[in-house]
Amino acid sequence: MIKKPSPAYALSLCLLGCGLVASAAHAADSDWKRGRIYYRQVCTACHTAELKKPIAPNDRTQAEWAAYLKADKHGKGKDTVKHYFSSQYRDSIKAKNAAAAKYANLPEKDLIEDVRAFLHKSAKDGDSPAGCS
């Protein structure tokens, strides 16, 4: 005899399904390609200039990037990561930086989500780990 799944099981499957749909919709809202452009042209450009080497997305895991962005302490707490997404910062470099000029009017939170999506995808354990960007 085939055992019918219990209602609790069916409910948990449904909740799981809804969760996946919600997170897929959330991911689709952010634009990892835009995030990649910003990360490469703004974040990496400065790391390469000042540190003499890029900070590769695949240096860290998805969880490490998520924690880093959440903590919002850049340069061991000397400033914030948000600062480098702010419209003031973009304004201050846009004359010399094409990505900052291109995204000058984008809301800060959209830009953060885009870079977050790029780092998630390109992390050590992401879908397509990215080395030197």
Ligand code: HEC
């Ligand atoms: C104007 C230059 C500059 C820009 C722009 C910049 N960084 Fe940095 N970043 C640095 C320097 C310098 C360090 C090393 C700081 C230290 O070790 O004291 C650093 C360090 C880091 C580190 C290593 C951990 C830490 O915080 O020390 C990460 C991760 C990082 N930056 C992420 C980013 C991201 C993401 C962006 C873009 C949104 C960004 N940075 C933009 C200069 C910059």
